[in-house]
Amino acid sequence: MKPLHIIVCVKPVPDFRSPVExxxxxxxxxxxxxxxxxxxxxxxALEAALQLKESFGGKVxxxxxxxxxxxxxxxxxxxxxxDEAFLLSDPAFAGSDTLATAYVxxxxxxxxxxxDLVITGAASTDGNTAQVGPQVAEHLGLPHASFVTxxxxxxxxxxxxxxxxxxxxILAEIDLPALITVSREINEPRTLGLFGIAAAAxxxxxxxxxxxLEVDPERVGEKGSPTRIADIREVSFARKxxxxxxxxxxxxxxxxxxxxxxxx
Amino acid sequence: xxNQGLKASSDIWVFAEQKNxxxxxxxxxxxxxxxxxxDKLGGSLASVLIGYDVSDLAEELLACGVDVVYKVDAPPLxxxxxxxxxxxxxxLVKENPPNSLLIGATYAGMSLAPALAxxxxxxxxxHCVNLDVDDxxxxxxxxPGFGGSLMAIIIxxxxxxxxxxxxxxxxxxxxxxxxxxxxxxxxxxxxxxGPIPVKVLEIKQEKHAGMPLEKAKVVVAGGAGVGSKExxxxxxxLAALMGGAVGATRPAVDEGWAKESQMIGQSGKTVRxxxxxxxxxxxxxxxxxxxxxxxxxxxxxxNPKAPIFKMADYGIVGDYKEIxxxxxxxxxQEKN
Ligand SMILES: Cc1cc2nc3c(=O)[nH]c(=O)nc-3n(C[C@H](O)[C@H](O)[C@H](O)COP(=O)(O)OP(=O)(O)OC[C@H]3O[C@@H](n4cnc5c(N)ncnc54)[C@H](O)[C@@H]3O)c2cc1C
Ligand SMILES: Cc1cc2nc3c(=O)[nH]c(=O)nc-3n(C[C@H](O)[C@H](O)[C@H](O)COP(=O)(O)OP(=O)(O)OC[C@H]3O[C@@H](n4cnc5c(N)ncnc54)[C@H](O)[C@@H]3O)c2cc1C
Numbered sequence: 001m002k003p004l005h006i007i008v009c010v011k012p013v014p015d016f017r018s019p020v021e022x023x024x025x026x027x028x029x030x031x032x033x034x035x036x037x038x039x040x041x042x043x044x045a046l047e048a049a050l051q052l053k054e055s056f057g058g059k060v061x062x063x064x065x066x067x068x069x070x071x072x073x074x075x076x077x078x079x080x081x082x083d084e085a086f087l088l089s090d091p092a093f094a095g096s097d098t099l100a101t102a103y104v105x106x107x108x109x110x111x112x113x114x115x116d117l118v119i120t121g122a123a124s125t126d127g128n129t130a131q132v133g134p135q136v137a138e139h140l141g142l143p144h145a146s147f148v149t150x151x152x153x154x155x156x157x158x159x160x161x162x163x164x165x166x167x168x169x170i171l172a173e174i175d176l177p178a179l180i181t182v183s184r185e186i187n188e189p190r191t192l193g194l195f196g197i198a199a200a201a202x203x204x205x206x207x208x209x210x211x212x213l214e215v216d217p218e219r220v221g222e223k224g225s226p227t228r229i230a231d232i233r234e235v236s237f238a239r240k241x242x243x244x245x246x247x248x249x250x251x252x253x254x255x256x257x258x259x260x261x262x263x264x
Numbered sequence: 265x266x267n268q269g270l271k272a273s274s275d276i277w278v279f280a281e282q283k284n285x286x287x288x289x290x291x292x293x294x295x296x297x298x299x300x301x302x303d304k305l306g307g308s309l310a311s312v313l314i315g316y317d318v319s320d321l322a323e324e325l326l327a328c329g330v331d332v333v334y335k336v337d338a339p340p341l342x343x344x345x346x347x348x349x350x351x352x353x354x355x356l357v358k359e360n361p362p363n364s365l366l367i368g369a370t371y372a373g374m375s376l377a378p379a380l381a382x383x384x385x386x387x388x389x390x391h392c393v394n395l396d397v398d399d400x401x402x403x404x405x406x407x408p409g410f411g412g413s414l415m416a417i418i419i420x421x422x423x424x425x426x427x428x429x430x431x432x433x434x435x436x437x438x439x440x441x442x443x444x445x446x447x448x449x450x451x452x453x454x455x456x457x458g459p460i461p462v463k464v465l466e467i468k469q470e471k472h473a474g475m476p477l478e479k480a481k482v483v484v485a486g487g488a489g490v491g492s493k494e495x496x497x498x499x500x501x502l503a504a505l506m507g508g509a510v511g512a513t514r515p516a517v518d519e520g521w522a523k524e525s526q527m528i529g530q531s532g533k534t535v536r537x538x539x540x541x542x543x544x545x546x547x548x549x550x551x552x553x554x555x556x557x558x559x560x561x562x563x564x565x566x567n568p569k570a571p572i573f574k575m576a577d578y579g580i581v582g583d584y585k586e587i588x589x590x591x592x593x594x595x596x597q598e599k600n
Contacts, residue, residue: 040518098390099382128531129390131378134346138382143347143461146375160465165371167283168470170343175461184524226387226423230404235415235549237556237575243568246582248590254562254578255594261560263482263539264506264595 001156003058004176006049007109009120009136010062010077011039012070038073041121043080043189045182048151049119050081050190056153059083061112065093065104068207079192079200086112090209095222098127102135104220107213109140117159118179122147133181142179145172149185272424274307274401275362279353280325280333281344281372282315284467287324290368292437294430295328297395298366299438304397305363310334314352316342322449327440331447338454344372347462350379356452357384362425364403366395369429377429387420388427391530393434393553403428408530408549413571415549431553433478433534477526482508483537483558485528487551488515489544489565489584496521498588499543505595511535513551528554543584547572564588 014034038046049060062077062085064070074085088108096104109118118140120133130146137144150162154173163170164183174180210217218224244250258264278298281288295309302309308331313322315337322333336352353376357365365380367373369391381388394406398419403426405418420426477483484503490496496516503510512522513529528535529551540558545551547563547570555561556575563576564584573579580587 097387098378099385099387102378102382123531129378129388130374131381131388131390134375134378135382138350138379144375144379145346145462147371163371165283165467166288168468170464171466171468173463173465175459178461226385226420227389227418228421229416230402230419231417233415233417235408235413237552239561239575239577241573241576241579243573243579243581246564246580246587250580251587251590251594254580254591255598257560257578258506258539258595259598261539263560264599 001056001153004052004056004116005059005061005114006052007061007063007112007115007118008042008046008049008077008082009105009118009132010042010046010064010073011121011124012036012064012066012073013039013124013126036070036073038076039121039124041123041182041184044184044186045119045121046077046080046082047187047189048182049117051187052117052151052153058116061086061115063105063108063112064088065096065101065108071205071207074205075200076192078203078205079196080190081196082203084203085205087205087207088209088213089207092210092217092221095225096220097225097227098129098131098135099226100220100224102132103139103224104213104215105132105136106139107215108208109136111208111213116176118142118177120179120181122181122183130181133179137179140179142177143174144179144181145174146181147183148180149183151180151186272361272363272401274302274305276302276305276307276309277362277365277425278309278311278330279365279367279373279376280311280313280321281368281370282313282318282321283343285315285318285321287321288368288370289437290370290373290430290432292328292439293432293435294366294368295330295438297430297435299329301364301395301397301403305401307363308332310362312336312353312356314341314349323445324440326445326447326449327442328438329441329444329447333447333449334452335449336452336454340456340460341454343464343467344376345460345462345464346375346379347460348456349376350383351456352454353380354383357425363401364426364428367427367429369431373429377427381427384425386423386425386427388429389418390429391431392428393431393530395428395430402426408553413549431530431534433536477509477511477528477533477535480509480535480537482506482539482541483511483528483535484508484541484543485511485513485545485555486516486521486543487513487545488519489546490516490521491544493521495585498584498592502541502588502592505592508537508539513545513548530554542572542576543588545572546570547575
């Protein structure tokens, strides 16, 4: 079967283990000293691409829209085994919502050209909307399938996919070129090897701005984003709480309450 | 972004997702907010039903009080199709643009909503937990975010229609009342030519093991504070003793102690048990939006300042490694 050129979308995200702080004034997340890592599901997306390349030959290209500091994240992606990386970076892209983000990524895909498959994570750990994959597909006129848990080559020009549903799974066929978004169940991402890290330094990593891509300035950044954050509110789910030290008395009292509440 | 998009009516549309000729639960949940918003706007409540041989479901929607059901009925539409459904909705929306379209945040909804929004070039919010409209007809879309106890309100002031996906389990289901029907059904012909690049080959139902989290009377949930797989066994033991289900926060899932299907919160499930017990959980809004409707909340945490204590009915401050075994013993005794 013919080799596959696969583009993997990788989002650099703040390491959610470090606390995220919000700036009330600018209504943005304070990135400050928070470490930037590969969005966890994008490691699964990359792994799926690498496995397909190992089976059928071809090439894996990583694509990211992020500020220049994300270069280190793309180096890491190259170390995992991607062949080439594109970082779309321009002050004009700042403040993009999912529609504008997907538009920029789609223009990046068009620039890379000659691909068979685009793979994204199902959702990021920061914005977490799960919207970017399907929207990139629509901007490119590609069919998409989301929350994929298994991928197989079905024929020269199609894939067989297993998709998650509320009740179980769906088996589907999708014609190439296509876009799929992957769930955690799809694979166990490989770990970084020293060889990969050494090899990554020599691989091509391109940083492209607005002028390198054919982007309509009206469709990117805040200008191109139909959604706005109108307000951020503190919400309180407060109840009349009684607080006890962890003594045996407090525990007996709790068990009594369980009786009262009818739960034991 | 200029005032682009379509001239919209004051109507609210609810996407009536169906599977195997049954409406998804979230459809019933979206009808009440749909009615409230359309009343406020002075418009009507419509529903879009796409499927094959789904006339009964159209009647069911009318019996739930929907004013208009747009029905597209054809064999290729039996199951959700990520190529056809967004195209059909796009056509319907362009013919008769509503103020807003509400879509359940199911797997199908999370594929359909963004694809449709991209086709129309309009805004789309994800996993809303509440909805309202302002005086300008803007849909106020409440999304918990940014940690702590902050709720973001997202609007799309310059584009219509507004599209929102809504978390399952946050609104109360509307019951159908077979006498009340006053609305009407509008059959819309399915016109589509050309290849369909996505095909459903087979649908596999899976039996879920154990007590489903959403139905359990008691939920015992563990968080990062549980600290280890061995500790997690204690959480499971407490849940089993109380005949309950085990829930988890995201860190607990990431550590591999619990499965993703056990996660409660913004990106997980919403539970409304009679009793929720949170162990080693700080009480971040992204978790607590999923438990706010529990009848009673008990928290066990070694930090007296943990935010979860504020929303608990009963809190115990201390190391769960000491408290949970004592609690298990005390319950076992009480039961004898
Ligand atoms: C709390 C919060 C709520 C938000 N709510 C909304 C909302 O309701 N509507 C809205 O339009 N915007 C919203 N945003 C903004 C949105 O998150 C950003 O536009 C973001 O750039 C992309 O969305 P995501 O992180 O949700 O991606 P998701 O759609 O969750 O990501 C899925 C996959 O898309 C790919 N991907 C996403 N972004 C990139 C990137 N920059 N580079 C490469 N690949 C990428 C990755 O493969 C990723 O795994 C919100 C942001 C925050 C922080
Ligand atoms: C977009 C987005 C969506 C998210 N969705 C979800 C979601 O759906 N569900 C979810 O849960 N999270 C979600 N999160 C993550 C969420 O923001 C929090 O990080 C998470 O809920 C915190 O989990 P935790 O309380 O277990 O951990 P922590 O916040 O680390 O709290 C651990 C607690 O354990 C206590 N503790 C430690 N040791 C002990 C001990 N020995 N005995 C007793 N107590 C102890 C500590 O005092 C602390 O309060 C999401 C985040 C983002 C950005």
